[in-house]
Amino acid sequence: MLNEKMLGLGTASSAIRQLFEYGKARKAEIGDDKVYDFSIGNPSVPAPKSVDDTIKNLIENEDSVLLHGYTSAPGDLNVRSKIAAYIQEKSGVEATAANIYMTCGAAASLTITLNALANEGDEVILLAPFFPEYRVFAEKAGFKCVVVNCREPDFQIDINALSSAINKNTKAVIINSPNNPTGVVFSEETVISLAKLLEEKQKEFSKEIFLISDEPYRELVYGNVTVPYPQKYYNNTIVCYSFSKSLSLPGERIGYIYVSPKCKDAGLVFAAVCGAGRALGFVCAPSMLQRVVAENLGNTADVSIYNKNREILYNALSEYGYTAVKPDGAFYLFVKSPEKDAAAFAEKAKKYELLLVPSDSFGMGGYVRISYCVSTSQIENSLPSFKALIEEYK
Amino acid sequence: MLNEKMLGLGTASSAIRQLFEYGKARKAEIGDDKVYDFSIGNPSVPAPKSVDDTIKNLIENEDSVLLHGYTSAPGDLNVRSKIAAYIQEKSGVEATAANIYMTCGAAASLTITLNALANEGDEVILLAPFFPEYRVFAEKAGFKCVVVNCREPDFQIDINALSSAINKNTKAVIINSPNNPTGVVFSEETVISLAKLLEEKQKEFSKEIFLISDEPYRELVYGNVTVPYPQKYYNNTIVCYSFSKSLSLPGERIGYIYVSPKCKDAGLVFAAVCGAGRALGFVCAPSMLQRVVAENLGNTADVSIYNKNREILYNALSEYGYTAVKPDGAFYLFVKSPEKDAAAFAEKAKKYELLLVPSDSFGMGGYVRISYCVSTSQIENSLPSFKALIEEYK
Numbered sequence: 148m149l150n151e152k153m154l155g156l157g158t159a160s161s162a163i164r165q166l167f168e169y170g171k172a173r174k175a176e177i178g179d180d181k182v183y184d185f186s187i188g189n190p191s192v193p194a195p196k197s198v199d200d201t202i203k204n205l206i207e208n209e210d211s212v213l214l215h216g217y218t219s220a221p222g223d224l225n226v227r228s229k230i231a232a233y234i235q236e237k238s239g240v241e242a243t244a245a246n247i248y249m250t251c252g253a254a255a256s257l258t259i260t261l262n263a264l265a266n267e268g269d270e271v272i273l274l275a276p277f278f279p280e281y282r283v284f285a286e287k288a289g290f291k292c293v294v295v296n297c298r299e300p301d302f303q304i305d306i307n308a309l310s311s312a313i314n315k316n317t318k319a320v321i322i323n324s325p326n327n328p329t330g331v332v333f334s335e336e337t338v339i340s341l342a343k344l345l346e347e348k349q350k351e352f353s354k355e356i357f358l359i360s361d362e363p364y365r366e367l368v369y370g371n372v373t374v375p376y377p378q379k380y381y382n383n384t385i386v387c388y389s390f391s392k393s394l395s396l397p398g399e400r401i402g403y404i405y406v407s408p409k410c411k412d413a414g415l416v417f418a419a420v421c422g423a424g425r426a427l428g429f430v431c432a433p434s435m436l437q438r439v440v441a442e443n444l445g446n447t448a449d450v451s452i453y454n455k456n457r458e459i460l461y462n463a464l465s466e467y468g469y470t471a472v473k474p475d476g477a478f479y480l481f482v483k484s485p486e487k488d489a490a491a492f493a494e495k496a497k498k499y500e501l502l503l504v505p506s507d508s509f510g511m512g513g514y515v516r517i518s519y520c521v522s523t524s525q526i527e528n529s530l531p532s533f534k535a536l537i538e539e540y541k
Numbered sequence: 542m543l544n545e546k547m548l549g550l551g552t553a554s555s556a557i558r559q560l561f562e563y564g565k566a567r568k569a570e571i572g573d574d575k576v577y578d579f580s581i582g583n584p585s586v587p588a589p590k591s592v593d594d595t596i597k598n599l600i601e602n603e604d605s606v607l608l609h610g611y612t613s614a615p616g617d618l619n620v621r622s623k624i625a626a627y628i629q630e631k632s633g634v635e636a637t638a639a640n641i642y643m644t645c646g647a648a649a650s651l652t653i654t655l656n657a658l659a660n661e662g663d664e665v666i667l668l669a670p671f672f673p674e675y676r677v678f679a680e681k682a683g684f685k686c687v688v689v690n691c692r693e694p695d696f697q698i699d700i701n702a703l704s705s706a707i708n709k710n711t712k713a714v715i716i717n718s719p720n721n722p723t724g725v726v727f728s729e730e731t732v733i734s735l736a737k738l739l740e741e742k743q744k745e746f747s748k749e750i751f752l753i754s755d756e757p758y759r760e761l762v763y764g765n766v767t768v769p770y771p772q773k774y775y776n777n778t779i780v781c782y783s784f785s786k787s788l789s790l791p792g793e794r795i796g797y798i799y800v801s802p803k804c805k806d807a808g809l810v811f812a813a814v815c816g817a818g819r820a821l822g823f824v825c826a827p828s829m830l831q832r833v834v835a836e837n838l839g840n841t842a843d844v845s846i847y848n849k850n851r852e853i854l855y856n857a858l859s860e861y862g863y864t865a866v867k868p869d870g871a872f873y874l875f876v877k878s879p880e881k882d883a884a885a886f887a888e889k890a891k892k893y894e895l896l897l898v899p900s901d902s903f904g905m906g907g908y909v910r911i912s913y914c915v916s917t918s919q920i921e922n923s924l925p926s927f928k929a930l931i932e933e934y935k
Contacts, residue, residue, distance in 0.1 A: 148749050149813040153657050157816030193605035202600055211587035215790045251645055251794065251823070258822030263547045287820035355542050396609045398828025400645065419543040422551030426681035428652030433827050434792025
């Protein structure tokens, strides 16, 4: 009677969501401050004041019919121009309004892009560990997913493994840097090697292979780390962006797709993006929020709090004997499970009221993800539990 | 290289959009007030002041992380409860939060519902004239579209024609009342006959047939007209709602799906809706706007302006010799073309700077749609052109 796949997706909640729900119930039982919930990647710092100021200013001074009315399907032209100018300035690669399609956030950016590209028999490569919804989005669009593990222990791309996985059916590769769940930023060296490989494979198979760069964490980096712009190194690049994390607006659903003008037939790629947005029912991105983000390019929520959390957590866990790659970005720490079965380890962690997501959800066993977008006090209070947990394995 | 269907949808802009673009160019040429653009169904009256007041209040008094953060995928529980209570009070049919899934507007409501239901070989029935995107949404979801014309001249449902079109593959029927493009409201008699027919057909074919009721114009009715609630008459009803027209917020993308608790396996239908929303990349409806609409249930933009436009336009055109059914709702007038070829008539209208949409776009020949959600002065100034146009046919 119903579509079985959709029913399956609607009934089987994700491991992350299940853990989050367990945490809510457990907090109700023993108290909020007694449960150390590290399950969800929900920004914990407020949006910058400039965001709310922009909203108030628009409400007070802009014509209601214009402010809340339909924009054209790819977005308000002025907004798209401003974003394009910003990207061009930062990346050094040309960008105009004609390359920008405003979306309802990163998930929409990805589903629209994937639906624009997918033909029967096409494959998309996911680099494990990866955000679990990639598989859901790609399969619904009609792709077969092929998983390639990243290199351990630094979680850069394993170029040889990727090379072996690319074949005549490969239509696209999705990268995500800074990465969820590892927090790793792909180095310039990695991106250059990736670009070189994809160019060779394009020649070998006489076809286009698209690099889909999912970048919601671009602005969340620490120290002097910079995130390379893949469009500088590879022509067939499509960037999927969201303001959810940089401006702490995840519920507002606002982002964009940038189709590099250096893509083969970039105008047609953009047209297919428009067609997919239309067929999936997106109409336009939320109109007022389009205006708000255009006025806040380069602004970010206060990421120094995430950095503080990162330092405390990484240093303490290293001292206790845990192994993890120190994250350069995002707000996740990817910790090696002291036993082979990460799910069993995460289950054990619950005894200490620590809610950690086993990495199996991300397409790779043996690790747990810790989301440190929480209060610093939660980090500090949880440390004795982390210590006691690892003692069990000594 | 790209998905050809998506490319086609992205390059071939709709007849409505083409006419709108022609109008913009023409206005630049001869002046805004010289072109009578009746092409687009974009609300022309501002959102009620209470909407902007609610936004300001939320920005000033609500915690930023809560206000702009993710809600659960079906929406904020409190918002869903309020909407459910409102629907129950108005319709007399039970509704709880468990029946409400918040969406990014009517298009999203429809694509999510259609993707939740579609299996290979399934057919959906569209009642012509219909909103052209229905076909785009339904085909992308995997449906075969079957078109049944409404009864002329009153544009109520032709129950006999519908009966002949339903077969073992029929999964759903989409209705839209008040209707775009006719402005007609389906009477209680029509809805009762429809419900009776669908019940008979469910028995005949031993299967569920869903009634998808697309209701963005529910609050836009004139005089003492009431719009029947289909869930009162038929169990397997799914309502697709949007606040775009009632609150003049079309760009903000906010609406909901109501799965009647009387649906067969309503909980599973709701789960399939959740799964489809997830796979299409919707994550959640814009979080602040969810709160805003929940505080504005029952409020509407000032529809008296549309009513005034309707009266002036309908009376004048009738006097000049045009034939149209007087609309009871929405903001469209559906006028019989004085020549068989409505596209040729609309082309002739351009000579008088009148931009009218030929009904072929809506799956039925022989009419033009006039969107009267424009300034009253545009209506008044356009009347001599309408008069001169019909004179050509006398």
